[in-house]
Amino acid sequence: MKKKILIVDDEISIVTLLKFNVEQAGFETDVAYNGLEAINKAEKNAYDLIVLDLMLPELDGMEVCKQLRRNKIETPILMLTAKDDEFDKILGLELGADDYLTKPFSPKEVVARIKAILRRSEKAKDPNQSFIQIANLTIFPERYEAEMNDETLTFTRKEFELLYYLANHKGKVLSRDQLLSAVWNYDFVGDTRIVDVHVSHLREKIEPDTKRPIYIKTIRGLGYKMEEPT
Numbered sequence: 001m002k003k004k005i006l007i008v009d010d011e012i013s014i015v016t017l018l019k020f021n022v023e024q025a026g027f028e029t030d031v032a033y034n035g036l037e038a039i040n041k042a043e044k045n046a047y048d049l050i051v052l053d054l055m056l057p058e059l060d061g062m063e064v065c066k067q068l069r070r071n072k073i074e075t076p077i078l079m080l081t082a083k084d085d086e087f088d089k090i091l092g093l094e095l096g097a098d099d100y101l102t103k104p105f106s107p108k109e110v111v112a113r114i115k116a117i118l119r120r121s122e123k124a125k126d127p128n129q130s131f132i133q134i135a136n137l138t139i140f141p142e143r144y145e146a147e148m149n150d151e152t153l154t155f156t157r158k159e160f161e162l163l164y165y166l167a168n169h170k171g172k173v174l175s176r177d178q179l180l181s182a183v184w185n186y187d188f189v190g191d192t193r194i195v196d197v198h199v200s201h202l203r204e205k206i207e208p209d210t211k212r213p214i215y216i217k218t219i220r221g222l223g224y225k226m227e228e229p230t
Contacts, residue, residue: 003048003118004028008038008064009080010056018051021107022114035059042068047075049114054081054092062095069096074144074157076117078110093194096156099184116185120161132167135229137206137215139167146206153205158183162198163206166216166226175223199224 005027007018012033019029030045032038036058042050050068054061065077079092079100092100098117101110132139138147144160146153155163162183166174174182176192184194203210214229 002026002028004030004046005114006030006032006038006041006045006047006050006075008032008035008050008056008061009053010034011053014053017107018110021111022051025111025115027114033057035061035064038064039067042073042075043071049076049078049117051078051080051110051114052097054079062092065092065095065097069156072154076121076157078113078117080105090194090197093158093184094197096158098157120185121157132164134167134170134215134226139164148206155202155205159198159201159205162195163202166224170226170228173219173222173225178223195224 005022007015007022007029008031009015009018010033015031015033019031022029027048030041030047032041035056038050038052038056039059041047052061052064056064059067061079061081065079068075068077074096077097079097080103081092081100082103098120099113101113130140130142132141136149140146141164144155144157146155146160146163162179165179165182176195179195180192199216200210203213203216206215207213215226217225217227219225
C-alpha cells in the first residue's frame, strides 16, 4: 500500500509542484490550503506524513503543529518556511515538527526529506525490539510510549526518538552533534540548543528529580549519557 502525504500550502503553484513530484516518487497525496482545513483532514484521515507550510491563512503552521501534537496526532511533519530565521526553525522543531526546509527549495530535496523522515519513523517503530527496560522505565518503540512504575508517559515524536536513541546507546556518551545527526538527521550549524531543550523535556517526564537526574546524565563538555540508575 502506498504511503499517503498531506500537502498543506496556500500557494496553488507550490501545491501543484509538490503534488506532482511526491506522486512521481510513488506516494499518494491529499492537499489542504489553510490551517483549519489541515487540522480537519489530519484528524479525520490517516496520513503517513504532513508537508506543512509555516505561513498559512486561518491558522499558521506553528499553531497547526501545536494543535495536532496536543491532540495526540503524531504524524511526522516536514515544515516549510519562507523565513530564513533560526528562531522559527527551532520553535517549529520544539513544537513537534520532525524537520524543515526553507523556501525556495528543490522538489527533489522535499522528496528526499520525506523519505528520510519515513525511514527514521519506521526504524523507531522496529517491531523486532518490543521494549527496552532501564530500571523502572519501560520503552515501547512501536507505540511511541513509555511507562514509569506502570504509569503511561506520552511524548512528542522527537522526544520519543531522542529517548529511544539514548536508551539504545545506554552507557555511551553522545555529543549534541551526534544526537542532532541521529535524531534530526540535520546539521544545525553548530546550534545544539534544540537538543538541550528536548533533554530538559524528557527529564521532566522520566526523572524523579530533574535537578539530580539519574537516567539522562550530562557529561560536562561532551554531551549526554543514558544510565541504569543504581
